[in-house]
Every structure is written in C-alpha cells, then in structure tokens.
Amino acid sequence: MTKKRLDPVDVVIIGAGCGGAAFAWQIKRDARHLKVLCLERGGWPDHEHMPANGMRWQRAILEDWASNPNLRLKAGQYHGSHDHPIDEDNSVFKPLMWSGVGGSTVAWAAHFPRLHPSDFRTRTLDGVGDDWPFGYFDLEPWYDLNDEIMGVAGLNGDPAYPPKSKRAMPPLPFGAVANRAARAFSDLGWHWWPVDAAINSTAHDGRAACNHCGPCLIGCIPKAKASVDLTYWPKATALGVELRTSAIARNIEIEAGRATGVTYADEHGKEYFQPAQAVIVAGNGIGTARLLLASGVESPALGRNLMFHPAAYVRGLFKEPLDGPVGPVGCSIYSHEFYETDLSRGFERGVHLQLSRENALLVQASRLSPLWGYQPQAQLREEFLHTMPILVLAEDLPEAHNRVSLTREAQRDGLPGVKLDYTMSERARKSLDFGLARAEEVLRAAGAYRTIRVSPAPLTGWHLLGTARMGTDPETSVTDARGRCHKVPNILVADGSLFPTVGAANPASTIGAVALKLAARLAEDMT
Amino acid sequence: MTPSRLGLLADLILPGDAAGLPRGSLIPEVMLALAGSASPIKGLLGERFDFAEKDLRLIEQSHPAEFRELVMSLIKPYYESGKVLEAMGWRSAPPQPLGHRIAAMDEALAAELARIAERKRIWR
Incomplete structure (x- = not known):
C-alpha cells in the first residue's frame, strides 16, 4: 500500500493526553512560527452524551466506560477511546487508560498532587531508585503554570509541601466522610489536608462548578472536572496547533539516527507519511513504549522499569449513615504523615x-x-451508605523485570500487540501493609466497627510510568534530561514514561509540568 | 423455561429482603433480561420441574463462567432499577443533572488546619 506524503511540519506530537496537550500549547506559545501538529488515535470526548445523566450510568462503569481498556473492548463500544487489547495476565495491577483527545484525564479522578522534593532525589537521600536529572525547584515554575491552566481547587499552607502558588479556588466541600475522617486524623495527631483537585469548586475558566454528582470516572457532563480536552486543547488550537483525530501513529521513520517523520493511518486504514523535524511521543507508559519499540528505537531500558504505584485500600464500616457515592470520588482529604522515609518502619x-x-x-x-x-x-444492606474507604498508594521503585513488551500478534490498529509483566516487590508489599495498618487506625479512630482490607487492589493501574525513563547513561535510560532519545535525539518523550522514579503520589500534575518544561526547551532549540 | 420457573430462578439469585428490597421477579427489567438470555444455565434447569438454591450451587460449581455471566446479566438491571435504588436508601434519578448536596467542611476543622499548618515542614 502506498503512503500519501503530506506537507512537512516542524513538530509532530503523538497523543493528545495530559503530556501531549501541555507540550503542544507551550511550544506553540513560545515559538509561534513553528508548524505544530498532534496526531491522536481516538476522538473528542462528547461531554453532552456521557453516561451520568441516564439510568445505565452504573452499568457504564463496568462496561463501555470501564477504566480498563480490555473491559471496554469486551463491552464492544468505544465512545471516543480508541482501545487496543493489552495482555495483562502477568501483571498484578491492570492498566487503566483512555485513548482519545484528553487522554486519561477524560476518565480520571482529578486528584492533582505534586511530587515532594525528595521524590526527585531518592538515590541521594535514601540509596534507592535513581535521582531525576532535575529537581523539584527546577520544575516548580512549570508546576505553577500547569496548575494555572488546569485550574486547581485547594488550600495553601500545607506543611507537606514547599509553599505553592495561590490555589485558584477553595477546596471542594468535604461531606460527612471527610469531616469524620479529618477529625480522626487529628485525634491521632497525624497530618491531613484538603487535596489539590483539578475540579472546579466554583465556576472557573468558563467551566461550571462541580455539583458533586459522584462518578468522575465516567466523564464529567458539567465540565467541572478539568480534562485537557477542555483546558489545554482549546488554548493550543487557538494558537494554531493542528489536532488530527482518528490518526493512529504506526511507525516513526528513522534514517541515519534521525527521525524523518511519522507513518499514521486514518480511520479507514489509509496510511500517510507526515514528515517532521521533531517527533514528540506522548502515549504514556504503555503507548509510548509500544510505539518506540515498534519503530525500532534502540535502548536497553526501553519498556522496562514499569511503575504503577502499588495500591490497596481499607473499607471501614460504620453504624451511622455516611454519604455513599456522593462527591468527587478521589478528591476530599489526604495525609502525608508517612510519606517520607523512616527506616524504623522497615522500608525506604x-x-x-x-x-x-x-x-x-x-x-x-x-x-x-x-x-x-x-x-x-x-x-x-450493611455496607451501602455506611462505608468509608481509605486508599493507600505506595512508592514504586524501578525494577527492570517490570516491563512493557511487544507480542508477536499484530493488532487491528496496525501495531504489534503489547504485554505487561509486573510483580510487586517485597519492599512495596511492606509499604502497603504499613499503610493499610495506618488506614485501619484512622478508621477505628473515626468510629468504624469493622474494617476490610482489599490488598492489592488490581483495578487501580492508572499510573503507567517509567518505561522510557530520563537519565544520563544510555545503558540505563532511554532519554536525556530534555526528553530526547539517546539514540535518536529528534524523538522526544513527553509523558509519564519519562519518570525515573514516581514518588507515592498521583502523577498527572508532574506529567504536565515536565511536558511544559521540555516544550519550552525545544522551542528555544528550534528558534 | 416457563415464566414461573424463570421467576423462581430470578428470586433465588436476587431474593430481596424483609426491609423492602424487592425480589428479582418483581423487577420487569430483570425478567426481560432473563427471558431474553441465551445462557446455557437456563437449558440445564429447563428440564427440571422444580429447583432450589442447592441445585444452583451445584450448577455454579460445574459451570462457573456461564453461571457468573448469567448472574451478572441479572444483577445489572436489578441494581439499576429505581425501586431497588430507593429500597437501598438511594435515589432513582441519575447523578446528572441534579448532582448531590454535600456537607461543607465542619467549622471546627478550620482550627485543626491552622494547627497543622503551624507544624514544622514534613517534606524533605
């Protein structure tokens, strides 16, 4: 089949999710003369027709709006996410992701914490993992900018972090569960704080305030929840970035150690060659590794060091009625009382x-x-409207055997199949057990008459990280500090696969900030 | 299967309770799903004049995947039903466009936050 050769662009970005959107906006903002194109395999989310305004909204969570792409494929419907099957049998945690404009922010919980400064220096401070090639304070202005564009509801003054820029909106309301849990944390003398949420607590940036409907993971009809199709993309396209949907990148063409462009297919399978000076890959931990491996990018670290954040939770049962499934599912209060290393606990x-x-x-x-x-x-009868869950996220550390690899099977999207291998380390298990015990203490202090552990929690694999990690050594990293692949320097990565380590907090805030930083540097280089 | 035996099957799977949770056979969407189901479990039960919970347990053991699929196909319309949602203390209207009322942060917690904010930093 012959490919149609298209007019060249300066920068082609693959993936319109969190990293790709931030990158597109920033590079065009800084270098208006550049022709910037984004190829996205899925379509735009249709906020008017999301499931939360119909009686089948609960079923949607299990079927066509399930967070796991394999479950969505089993349900036989796509709704804007152009999914491919993932061989997940050998992974403790199942991948959760959304492949369309907005990426996984369409279906996320919008909990928006930053990493701690120590998360960038785990080797230096604790002798484990690897240091990032830059630190928290190098990233801080980009965190601030990303917060501004996404719109963050929160409260300044949290002693778990260096002072942050002023939060754009006050915290989301607590509800009965957070009021009760906050008192329990305080009774124990432990840190707690309202989360930074990328959800409007008041009308902001042309979007409505949250009306606490509950099921954030099946999209947000009032558009109160920030997703990058609503935040970055309107701004990026207004600057002149072109976003081409239903465009599946199949191969990055490489000649003599330089990328010449991208071969992609449209919804009919017709192939095009899009020449570009620079190729930015932003498919996150699975999509990026899959495309780079399929394109023959060479690196011993490519696809390896997959990190999820091992997750588990404890459910506390209460005699008194609580809120039930009311309010943003992931956004009320959190605690970093046990976030930093204390070797007396038996783990780093x-x-x-x-x-x-x-x-x-x-x-x-x-x-x-x-x-x-x-x-x-x-x-x-006993549990519904009487339950308080506390989620425990542990820090994952890079281990080469945890990986994304290609299968021999070609998929319908024209790319090789993809397989995950992931086992939890003994250190991660200890961390989770420690966190679960603390969660049980809080729940008992809050008045729970019984607690139930769910450990590990398999359907929590939103955080797909580390498979194209940054570093200085080409033997142990895929890209340099500027996101450039060591072996093909005009291919850049701009997503969570860059993370050398992942802390124990949700990554989207850091993904956006890193993408902004890398885009600004590339704009300088191309000007 | 006859309608009465379909009803029996629905009630064994979703028996309801004395506090007002309806039996499966009382939810029309459950009975429609069951009547339209091509599950092989129906075939296994179809020849019997009568069956009880213990019979279903045996079939579940011998055909776990098919049995689970049948149960899930009934659970979904059952817990989507307005009658069931209300019997469980929830509301029948979907999450949007109404949303929900939610309590603000207790005023007393503001003092707790001020106390926490005064703590020495806990980041490194």
Whole structure:
C-alpha cells in the first residue's frame, strides 16, 4: 500500500493526553512560527452524551466506560477511546487508560498532587531508585503554570509541601466522610489536608462548578472536572496547533539516527507519511513504549522499569449513615504523615493515604463473593451508605523485570500487540501493609466497627510510568534530561514514561509540568 | 423455561429482603433480561420441574463462567432499577443533572488546619 506524503511540519506530537496537550500549547506559545501538529488515535470526548445523566450510568462503569481498556473492548463500544487489547495476565495491577483527545484525564479522578522534593532525589537521600536529572525547584515554575491552566481547587499552607502558588479556588466541600475522617486524623495527631483537585469548586475558566454528582470516572457532563480536552486543547488550537483525530501513529521513520517523520493511518486504514523535524511521543507508559519499540528505537531500558504505584485500600464500616457515592470520588482529604522515609518502619520511602468515597451500588454488588443469594444482599444492606474507604498508594521503585513488551500478534490498529509483566516487590508489599495498618487506625479512630482490607487492589493501574525513563547513561535510560532519545535525539518523550522514579503520589500534575518544561526547551532549540 | 420457573430462578439469585428490597421477579427489567438470555444455565434447569438454591450451587460449581455471566446479566438491571435504588436508601434519578448536596467542611476543622499548618515542614 502506498503512503500519501503530506506537507512537512516542524513538530509532530503523538497523543493528545495530559503530556501531549501541555507540550503542544507551550511550544506553540513560545515559538509561534513553528508548524505544530498532534496526531491522536481516538476522538473528542462528547461531554453532552456521557453516561451520568441516564439510568445505565452504573452499568457504564463496568462496561463501555470501564477504566480498563480490555473491559471496554469486551463491552464492544468505544465512545471516543480508541482501545487496543493489552495482555495483562502477568501483571498484578491492570492498566487503566483512555485513548482519545484528553487522554486519561477524560476518565480520571482529578486528584492533582505534586511530587515532594525528595521524590526527585531518592538515590541521594535514601540509596534507592535513581535521582531525576532535575529537581523539584527546577520544575516548580512549570508546576505553577500547569496548575494555572488546569485550574486547581485547594488550600495553601500545607506543611507537606514547599509553599505553592495561590490555589485558584477553595477546596471542594468535604461531606460527612471527610469531616469524620479529618477529625480522626487529628485525634491521632497525624497530618491531613484538603487535596489539590483539578475540579472546579466554583465556576472557573468558563467551566461550571462541580455539583458533586459522584462518578468522575465516567466523564464529567458539567465540565467541572478539568480534562485537557477542555483546558489545554482549546488554548493550543487557538494558537494554531493542528489536532488530527482518528490518526493512529504506526511507525516513526528513522534514517541515519534521525527521525524523518511519522507513518499514521486514518480511520479507514489509509496510511500517510507526515514528515517532521521533531517527533514528540506522548502515549504514556504503555503507548509510548509500544510505539518506540515498534519503530525500532534502540535502548536497553526501553519498556522496562514499569511503575504503577502499588495500591490497596481499607473499607471501614460504620453504624451511622455516611454519604455513599456522593462527591468527587478521589478528591476530599489526604495525609502525608508517612510519606517520607523512616527506616524504623522497615522500608525506604513512604505511603500516601487518601480518603476515597463509596462505589456505586451496582459496582459494589458486582464485586461481592458470593455474588448471589441472601448473603450478598444482606452484606450490601450493611455496607451501602455506611462505608468509608481509605486508599493507600505506595512508592514504586524501578525494577527492570517490570516491563512493557511487544507480542508477536499484530493488532487491528496496525501495531504489534503489547504485554505487561509486573510483580510487586517485597519492599512495596511492606509499604502497603504499613499503610493499610495506618488506614485501619484512622478508621477505628473515626468510629468504624469493622474494617476490610482489599490488598492489592488490581483495578487501580492508572499510573503507567517509567518505561522510557530520563537519565544520563544510555545503558540505563532511554532519554536525556530534555526528553530526547539517546539514540535518536529528534524523538522526544513527553509523558509519564519519562519518570525515573514516581514518588507515592498521583502523577498527572508532574506529567504536565515536565511536558511544559521540555516544550519550552525545544522551542528555544528550534528558534 | 416457563415464566414461573424463570421467576423462581430470578428470586433465588436476587431474593430481596424483609426491609423492602424487592425480589428479582418483581423487577420487569430483570425478567426481560432473563427471558431474553441465551445462557446455557437456563437449558440445564429447563428440564427440571422444580429447583432450589442447592441445585444452583451445584450448577455454579460445574459451570462457573456461564453461571457468573448469567448472574451478572441479572444483577445489572436489578441494581439499576429505581425501586431497588430507593429500597437501598438511594435515589432513582441519575447523578446528572441534579448532582448531590454535600456537607461543607465542619467549622471546627478550620482550627485543626491552622494547627497543622503551624507544624514544622514534613517534606524533605
């Protein structure tokens, strides 16, 4: 099949998610003369037709709006996310991701913490992992800018972080669960704070305030939740960035150690060659590794060191009624009392404790065992509207055997299949157990009469990180500090796969900040 | 299967409770899903005049995947039903456009936050 050769552009970005969107906006802002194009395999999310305004909204969480692409494929519907199957059998955590304009921010919980300064220096401070090639304070102005564009509801003054720029909106309301949990953390003398949420607590930037409907993971009809299709992309396209949807990048063409452009296919399978001076890959931990491996980019570290953030949670049961599935699921309060290393605990690095909210009734019912008969219905009676969950995220550290690799099977999108291999380390298990014990203490202090551990929690694999890591040594890293592939320097990476280590906090804020920083540097180079 | 035996199957899977949670056979969407189902479990039960929970447990053991699929196909319309949602203390209207009311932060917690903010930094 012959490929149509298109007019060249200066920069082609692959992937319109968190990293790709921030990169596109920043490079065009700094270098208006550059022709910038983004290729996105999926389509635009349709906020008017998301499931939360219909009676099948609970079913959507399990089927066509499931967070896991394999479950969405099984349900047979796409709704804007152009999914491909992922062989996840050998991974403790199942990948959760969205492949369309906005990337996984379309279906995320919008919890928006930064990493700590120590997270950039784990080798120096704690003798584990690797130091990043830059530090928190190098990234700080880009964190601030990313916060400004995304719109953050929160509260300044948190002693868990260096002082931050003024939060654009006050924190989201707490609800009964957070009020009760906050008192319990305080009774124990432990740190807690309202989360930084990329959710409007008041009308902001042309978007409405959150009305606390609950199921953030099936999209946000009022557009209160920031997703980059609503934040970065309108600004980027207004500057002149072109965004081409239903465009599946199949290969980065490389000649004599330089990328010449990208071969992509449209929705009919017709192939095009898009010449470009620089190729930016922003498909996150799975998509980026898959495309770079399929394109023959050589690096011993490519695809390796996959990190998720091992996750587990404890559910506390209360006699008194609580809120149930009301309010943003991932955004109320958190604690970093145990985030930094204390070797007396028996492991390096720490854990993030995050108050969550109840699942929808059908989701709870579908996860009971036994699934049918009197017992599960009696259990639901006891638990529904009486549960407080606390999520524990542990720091993952890079391990080469945890990886994304290609399979021999070609997929319908014209790329090789992709497989995950991931096991949890003994250190990660210790971290999780420690965090779960602390969560149980909080829940008991809050008045729980019983606690239930769910450890590990397999369907928590949103954070797909580390598979094209930054560093100085081409033997142990894929890119340099500017995101340039060591072997093909005009291919850059701009997403979570760059992370040499991942801290124990959600990565989206850092992904956006890093993408802005790298884009500004490339703009300088191309001007 | 006859309608009465479909009803029996629905009620064994979703028996409801004395506090008002309806039996599966009382939810029309459950019965529609069951009537339209091509599950092989129906075939296995179809020849029996009567069956009880213990019979379903045996079939579940011998055909776990098919049985689970059938159960899930009934659980979904059941817990989507307005009657069931209300019986569980929830509301029948979907999350949007109404949203939900949610309590603000307790005023007493503001003093706690001020105390926490005065702590020595806990980041490195």
